[in-house]
Amino acid sequence: MTVVFEEMRKRRAARRVKPGDGxxxxxxxWWQLFGRSLFYLDLTDAVYAVDVRHNRIDAEGYTNADLYVDGRHHARSRLPAAFPVPGGKIEVKVSAFGLKRCHYVTAGGTERRLRPDRFSAEGRREHLDRVHPALSRGISVVSTTVLLVSLAFLVMQLLEKLTQPAPIAAQIGTFVSPVDLPVWLNIALGVAAALASTERAWRLRFNWLLDGGAG
Structure with a gap:
């Protein structure tokens, strides 16, 4: 059954790929820093580039990825995308905060992340990690901590609301959150969580529980 679903997924992805116009x-x-992701893959036959404009939505409401070969437009696909290339495919997936996947997957199943453009947000974040690894690790820890705190408050608020109806309260009691945040602090925490998920997206880090609930 898993093989059948995988084949169906591959066929759907292949149908989404349309030829480019060259x-x-x-x-x-520099002004595209927060709205564009650009990654490269160097293979023996050519240099491939994946270009995603996050703020461009097509007529059907989808974000698209463009594939370039040696600097010329080769193909376009709505996301998630799977572009066939020699030896495998390039998989591209997006989240609400940026890319969560841009990898070259070989026919044998091995994979590696594509190389971000030096001037993109992902490229600058990678450069920071290479030049200042301690600072980079500190930023990563802060991002994860912010998302964990945000998730904890979200769970407590949801439990409080879910246990308020009388039938539920009569069965299991009412949960009262031990922390009652003012509106401004709730907003600030939401903004901080969005920034933390954006920073993680620049590193192509995604967790459905942490980053999926940050928005």
Whole structure:
């Protein structure tokens, strides 16, 4: 059954891929820092580039990924995308905060992340990790901590609301959150969680529980 579903998924992904028009790959500009992701894959036959414009939605409401080969537009697919390339495929997936996957997967199942453009947010974050590893680890810890705290408060607030109805309260009692945050602090925590998930997206880190609930 798993094999059948996998084949169906592959066929759907293949149908989403449309041929490109050959236009050149635009340079990455500084003002695209928060709205564009650009990654590269160097293979023996060519250099492949995956370009995702997060703020561009097509007529059907989807975000698309564009594949360039040696600087020329080769294909386009709505996300999630699976572009066939020599020796395997390039898988691209997006979250509410950026990319959560941009990997080259070989026919044998091995995979590696594509190389981000140096001037993109992902590239700058990777550069920080390489030049200042201690600072990078500290930022990563802060991001994860913010999301864990946000998740804890969210769970407590949900439990409080879910146990308020009389039939439920009569059966299991009413849960009262030990922390009652003011509105402004709730908003601030939400903004901090969104920023933390964005930082994690720059590292292509995604957890359905942490990052999925941050928005």
């Amino acid at each position: 236009h050149p790959l635009p340079r990455f500009r």
